[in-house]
Amino acid sequence: MEVYLKLTGILLGTIFSDWPKTVLSRDFTLGDIVQLHPSATPHPGGFKCFICEDAEDNYSCNRWAPDQYCPKDARFCYTRHQMNAESESVSVTKRCASQEECASTGCIQDEAHMVCTSCCEGNICNLPVPWNETAAIFSTTSPLNRGIRESSEKIISLSIFIFMLNNFSYCCAHH
Template identity: 55%
Template sequence: MEPWPAVAWVLLLTVIADWLKTAQSKDFTEQDIIYLHPSTTPFPGGFKCFTCDEAPDNYECNRWAPDLYCPQETRYCYTLHKMDVEGDSVSVTKRCVALEDCLSTGCSEEDHEGNKVCAACCEGNICNLPLPWNETEAVFATTSPLSGTTGIPQSYRLISCLLFLTLLISSYV
């Protein structure tokens, strides 16, 4: 056997051994803790949003927001920000919402009172900390696909890479 394929096989086996050692690690991940201790939230995947109704500004909203979990039928955090002509905050409303409430994010030029209104949605635990001030910030930001799929698990991607590497090595033999 030539030296190159033998070295490649040793490297491949080393990567597999390291992967197996990592996969059998005793350290907990955030997902492990959520899985093992579901009582920390009222339901699996529970999350919180900053919540207020027409607070005068972002500080007052976030400062006095109740520390409560969102209802199970919601999935996103919503922010509605009204600004006067000078760009100062007039009111801030934040809450937990379902998908339907996040389909019209963005900014309007002026409402009937002459205020600019920007709406934004985000996915994640207390992700609605900042305010949307303009079109660039008034978006619907998700961390997972809207179709509900979760993508390819990390372990499958690693196995696919290892198989590809094996095929690549065997083509040089």
């Protein structure tokens, strides 16, 4: 009987010895996000990104990320994922970013590590990490030249207004 108890203890110890590693090594999913009380955005179009610095993996980063809005000058969420030669996570950094900070996305490989960088636009869009070139992209929901488009729209509106004002003036002057 005593032998069976020892054997059972050894088997249970073996089963549960890797349990913490297994639980913590899984990836973070939308199901892990706890929706807290909605809060008013600090500015129009306000959004949140996962924010962490040199976390050991994506789960650790997202799990402890602070719940805060990005500053007004940041339109995107940035993610930097460093992996070792076995493609295991070594470091994850996530933050709010400007368009300029997102200019260089993609993967860089050296002899010991691969670093993949991605940027995205939208509320907590940086949930996943880029593992390869396919995921290391700059994804947006609106044109990057939004400022140019808005200026063009203003110029067109002003041109139409001036055209209508000229026609009205011409019409009134000749009657």
